[in-house]
Amino acid sequence: MSSILARLVSDLDIAVLERTPQGSFNMVSEMPEWLSTLIPETTVHHEALFLEDIFLFLDDFLERHASFWNQPTLEQITSGVWTEVLPDGKEQLLQATALFVQERPLLLLKVPFHQEAWPIYQHAREQRLENEQLVEEINKREVLLHCIVHDLSNPLSGIKGSLDLLLSEELVEPEDGNELVQLGIRQATKMQKLIRSILSTFANEVKPLVPTLIGEDIAPDINACMHEVAESLSATASLRDVHIKVDSDRSKDPVKVVGETERLERVLFNLVANAIRHTPKGRKITMSLREEGKYIEASVEDEGTGVPEDLVDHLFDRFSQGNDSIGQAGLGLYFCRITVEGWGGIIGYRPSASGGACFWFRLPKPIKNPPASE
Amino acid sequence: MLGSFAVGKTSLVRRFVSGIYSEDYITTIGARVEKKCITIEDRPLNLLVWDLNGEDKFQKLNMDYVQGSEGYLLVIDKTRPASLEVAHTLHQKAQIVLGDIPFILVINKSDLPDAWDAQEKEIEQLREQGWIIKTTSAKTGTGVDEVFESLARLIMQT
Numbered sequence: 376m377s378s379i380l381a382r383l384v385s386d387l388d389i390a391v392l393e394r395t396p397q398g399s400f401n402m403v404s405e406m407p408e409w410l411s412t413l414i415p416e417t418t419v420h421h422e423a424l425f426l427e428d429i430f431l432f433l434d435d436f437l438e439r440h441a442s443f444w445n446q447p448t449l450e451q452i453t454s455g456v457w458t459e460v461l462p463d464g465k466e467q468l469l470q471a472t473a474l475f476v477q478e479r480p481l482l483l484l485k486v487p488f489h490q491e492a493w494p495i496y497q498h499a500r501e502q503r504l505e506n507e508q509l510v511e512e513i514n515k516r517e518v519l520l521h522c523i524v525h526d527l528s529n530p531l532s533g534i535k536g537s538l539d540l541l542l543s544e545e546l547v548e549p550e551d552g553n554e555l556v557q558l559g560i561r562q563a564t565k566m567q568k569l570i571r572s573i574l575s576t577f578a579n580e581v582k583p584l585v586p587t588l589i590g591e592d593i594a595p596d597i598n599a600c601m602h603e604v605a606e607s608l609s610a611t612a613s614l615r616d617v618h619i620k621v622d623s624d625r626s627k628d629p630v631k632v633v634g635e636t637e638r639l640e641r642v643l644f645n646l647v648a649n650a651i652r653h654t655p656k657g658r659k660i661t662m663s664l665r666e667e668g669k670y671i672e673a674s675v676e677d678e679g680t681g682v683p684e685d686l687v688d689h690l691f692d693r694f695s696q697g698n699d700s701i702g703q704a705g706l707g708l709y710f711c712r713i714t715v716e717g718w719g720g721i722i723g724y725r726p727s728a729s730g731g732a733c734f735w736f737r738l739p740k741p742i743k744n745p746p747a748s749e
Numbered sequence: 750m751l752g753s754f755a756v757g758k759t760s761l762v763r764r765f766v767s768g769i770y771s772e773d774y775i776t777t778i779g780a781r782v783e784k785k786c787i788t789i790e791d792r793p794l795n796l797l798v799w800d801l802n803g804e805d806k807f808q809k810l811n812m813d814y815v816q817g818s819e820g821y822l823l824v825i826d827k828t829r830p831a832s833l834e835v836a837h838t839l840h841q842k843a844q845i846v847l848g849d850i851p852f853i854l855v856i857n858k859s860d861l862p863d864a865w866d867a868q869e870k871e872i873e874q875l876r877e878q879g880w881i882i883k884t885t886s887a888k889t890g891t892g893v894d895e896v897f898e899s900l901a902r903l904i905m906q907t
């Protein structure tokens with residue numbers, strides 16, 4: 376290697392190795408610090424390294440792509456990121472690329488950008504954990520508050536009942552404080568109303584979401600969600616030779632619906648994952664959107680054999696499950712139903728024109744102007 | 750090892766492979782591959798354990814890592830109901846790639862007190878659907894070896 380190149384490669388902390396016909400590797404570049412700590416000291420000259428013995432991860436990667444080395448190609452293969460623990464306990468992230476340069480078979484080992492970004496991942500996950508714990512804590516307190524308020528109402532009824540009795544049985548003479556008893560009754564009634572209103576507010580809060588409160592500004596974009604889900608499942612689908620098609624442009628104006636992005640994506644995810652399981656090789660799954668008055672209807676259509684008629688009525692029940700053993704869609708569809716219904720929508724099934732299955736759901740459009748909060 | 754972030758995947762592997770545990774949370778990025786030899790019914794077995802990152806906004810599960818595995822542990826955190834939902838999602842993804850291969854739902858952190866909103870009902874339903882469900886604590890070590898050995902046995906049987 377020219378000295379300039381060698382210097383650059385060393386600055387980038389990349390190890391360049393050349394594959395021998397026997398399947399071992401020789402160092403071509405200078406050996407990066409992290410690599411030297413992993414290589415057994417008995418290996419002099421850094422030649423004939425059997426990488427699969429050093430890295431369990433590469434054992435799998437090299438075996439999986441063994442045919443890559445058969446003849447020079449312009450393509451290259453890059454592995455996913457993996458973690459090695461160095462002898463000093465430090466965790467090192469690595470990534471490998473196999474390629475040919477001037478017909479020489481090379482393997483590059485480098486430190487991916489994830490290493491620098493690690494603290495960000497770490498921080499984000501810790502925050503998320505804390506957030507989940509807070510939400511849990513808030514829920515607990517609300518339930519507790521509910522119990523306390525509920526417990527207050529019983530003795531209060533008792534107090535009010537006693538006062539009513541005092542008055543009706545004329546047990547007190549007007550001059551002895553009839554007015555005071557009436558005052559007591561008025562206050563107790565007021566307090567009962569207060570308790571009732573606290574309890575009913577609480578009941579509203581524990582309903583999943585109050586649809587009318589979701590304004591356009593915070594409502595999720597169902598079009599973007601569809602593309603996101605299609606993307607996240609595309610690799611999985613292509614392994615089964617199934618193609619996922621979204622019927623609308625990603626760049627299209629947002630299509631807002633009542634709901635919450637993450638759970639909406641999970642609903643779509645469940646429906647598409649279900650469709651992938653029931654679609655034969657080489658066929659496609661189509662996701663589409665259309666307007667239905669005050670609603671937006673989303674559908675996921677596959678080219679499988681559809682749902683047998685006797686199962687249709689119970690598809691969205693908690694225990695429902697198709698009679699083939701390909702997978703457990705039961706809880707998945709149940710989750711979709713309670714989520715969609717919680718947002719004031721409906722979910723359903725119809726056979727598609729092609730004879731496959733079409734799962735659809737409708738969600739209300741959000742209100743134009745969210746109510747101004749005080 | 751599949752499961753949401755911070756449910757204890759790395760801790761379980763570390764407890765199983767090296768017998769150690771740490772309170773510190775260091776999130777996993779990509780994959781960590783570990784090896785342990787165990788004996789099942791007098792036969793020595795090499796168990797290769799792929800400890801993967803939990804799925805979230807920043808990192809999706811790399812399906813390359815899942816492919817080729819012969820069984821998986823679906824790990825949830827007993828104190829975090831949300832981790833069960835994530836497990837469902839990951840299970841669906843894994844099933845698409847791997848079909849019906851052995852798996853065990855692992856409820857980790859059994860040393861901690863129950864969450865209020867215990868997900869018992871849902872877990873009971875999964876059990877009725879035929880799922881194999883085990884509880885572990887990477888912290889105390891309870892159930893850890895058993896869960897890996899059970900999976901190895903299931904794999905040997907298929």
Ligand SMILES: Nc1nc2c(ncn2[C@@H]2O[C@H](COP(=O)(O)OP(=O)(O)OP(=O)(O)O)[C@@H](O)[C@H]2O)c(=O)[nH]1
Nearest residue numbers: 754755756757758759760772777803858886887888
């Ligand atoms: N109390 C208790 N804490 C645990 C247990 N297992 C893990 N933890 C703690 O939970 C946190 C997360 O553990 P990890 O093993 O890093 O979790 P992970 O699933 O590998 O997380 P990611 O790699 O981010 O996906 C750490 O602080 C551990 O100490 C357990 O059985 N009991």
Ligand SMILES: [Mg+2]
Nearest residue numbers: 758759776777
């Ligand atoms: Mg981990």
